Amino acid sequence: MLTDYRVRQRDYLLQISRALTSRLDLTEVLRLILESAAEMLSGQAGLIVLWDPEKEDFRVRASYGLPPNALPLFRPLWEDLPRQADLLRWPVPHLDQKLTLVSTQGGVLLRRVIGLPMVVGRDVMGAIYVFRARGIRFSSDDLQVLSSFADQAAIAVHNAQLYEAVSREKQRLDAVLEYSADGVMLLDPAHRITIFNRALARLTGWPAEEAIGREHDQVIVWARLETEMDLTRATAGGWPLRAWPPGRERDLSLYVEGDLRRRDGTTVSVGITYAPLFDEDDHLINIIANVRDITRFREADELKATFVSVVSHELKTPVSLIKGYAETLLREDARWDAETVRESLTVIAEEADRLNELIDNLLDASRLEAGALDLTIGEVDLVALAERMVARFRTQTDKHLLVTDFPPHFPLVEADERRIEQVLANLLANAIKYSPQGGRVQISGRVLPDQVIITVSDEGIGIPREEQARIFDRFYRVDDRLSRRTPGTGLGLYLTKAVIEAHGGRIWVESEPGQGAAFSFSLPLSR
Structure with missing residues (x-):
């Protein structure tokens, strides 16, 4: 039959065990252990010290019955404490003598001390000390009782370190997922979304808080598939396999590509790689999906x-x-x-x-x-350049009236004359090409406070409004009957825009179908 003393010890240890599983605050758990140990051993005070890897020293983590300003005085008790368990000498020699020195210097009325290390594996995590104000020595039974509390404290410290390491790793992984350029989501075995990162929220238009908890197919909706399989069809066909032939590399990833329908109804081209995650018994626990916007590749x-x-x-x-x-x-x-x-x-x-x-x-x-469009900048007389270009193109057509219109005293600009000549040649060639019935083709200029505007206009077929935003794209040509009959690469306006922007200007078009087109570009004036 247990004595009252053993019953109290059992109750304390049970209380501590419950605290270990229910509390995450290490300081609270250590304080509970220390107070319980001091009460069981009829002690009036106590200390728990833990190894601090940053300070590379043992530091007081919990105290009982001692004023905070007195804690540094007790350092001699653990200054010889080793980090490796196989170097320990317990009980520490002369521990009571060290306490006497501390009490004399600090005016602390403590007469006896008992201490034990807190060990996990071969590592000394710290030590626990209990003090008595009376001169009654601690017995071997007291040492055994304290050993049970030291073990509990070591477990608490080890658990806290594991929890902290897991928390740091989780924070690191969360940061990697959250700030990944690619979309990432995690599915449970039933294809329910459990993780949905920021990039995927932008890509799909689904906020993470609304996507998490939904089934995969509610969020990942295909407008068009490029591959034969999607996740639903692959799963129906037995993917992912839980067994594979011996020696075969364990790679069961599934790649799906196509146009994804975003939440607002628009589409985006994506490639999704699904990778199954198995436990040690080869049971599916999760599917991780990497979602990449492949619009630019397309x-x-x-x-x-x-x-x-x-x-x-x-x-x-x-x-x-x-x-x-x-x-x-x-x-x-x-x-x-x-x-x-x-x-x-x-x-x-x-x-x-x-x-x-x-x-x-x-x-x-x-x-x-390659970002290597070189410019040779010098003073350019745009009026003279326009006159030369008009004279050259007059020899190429007898259907068009080519003219210039510039105000007097038109300023010189700092530009690459050869490149601006290339721009005017492209615009004049297009004006003639897309006004097959002839008409007036004009180069005009006007002066603003900080820039000049040059316009090349014609009376040709014009450009539909819906096409105007794309005509400066590389290889793009307006989709009409005349364009299909007229030779061209679709590079002229693309290069024209690049040259003007390299000069710090911009280019635009104003047009209505059947009313001709006016291409204007700006060039900054020298300051």
Whole structure:
């Protein structure tokens, strides 16, 4: 039958065990352990010290019956305490003598002390001390009782350290997930969303707090699938497998690609990689999904296809004409008069110029992609440049009236004359090309306080309003019958915009179908 003393000890230890499982505050648990140990051992005061890795020293973590200002005086009691359990010497020699010295120096009326280390594995986590004001020595039974409290304190410290390590790791993982550029979500085995990061909320339009708890298919809704399988079909087909042939690499990820319908009804191209997570018994515990916006990859693929199509088409026509006229002139069974030869050579020269322009445009587009569009800046007389360009293009058409309109004393600008000439050439060529019935084509200018505005206008077919935002895109051409019949790469306006923006200006268009178009660009004035 248990004595009252043993019953009290059991009750204290039971109370401490409950505290270990219900409380996360280590200081509270250590204080409870210390007070219980002091009461059981008829002590009037106590201390618990723990190893502080930052200070590389033992520090008081809990005290009982001692004024806070007296705590530093007790340091001699643990200054010889080792960090490794196999170096321990317990009981510590001369512990009572050290206490006598502390009591004398600090005026603390304590006569006896008992102390034990708190050990986990081979590591000394700290120590627990109980003091008596009377001179009654602690017995071996007291040492055994204190040992049970020291063990409980060591468990509490170890649990707290584990909890802190897990908390830090969770915070780190939460930060990685939350600030990942890709969307990330975690599903339970029933495909219910348990984690939904910020990037995925932006991508789908679903706030995390509304997405979490919903089924996967309520949030991930496909407008169009590029792959044969989505998560629902794959699961119905047995994915993910819980067993696989021996020696096979454990890679059961599922990739799904297509157009995802966002919450507001718009769509976005995404690729989702689903990876199953198994426990040690090969039971599915979670599915982690990485969601990536692949819009730019899709656009790059489409751009590549457009590039190949446009370039092959635009190269084929001039090469065919050059080859045809050259072969005709080289025929030995025919004699050509001088006029025919001149006309044929003119066509060859014009098509060679067209090829050269195409190559220059492609090279400029490549330089733009590499961020290497160089400018040679100098003073440019835009009025004189416009007159030269109009004179050059008058020789290419007899249907159009090409004119300039500038106010007197038009200022010089700081610009790359060759590049601005390229801009005007592109705009004039388009104005002539897209006004097949002829009409007036004009280069005009006006002066504002800090910039000049140059406008190239025509009386041609015009540009639909819905097309105007895209006409400066690379390889883009207005989708109409005339555009399809008219040669071009769709690079001219793209390069024109890049050149103007490189000068610190901007370019825009004003147009109505059937009413012509006016392309304007600005160039800053020197200060």
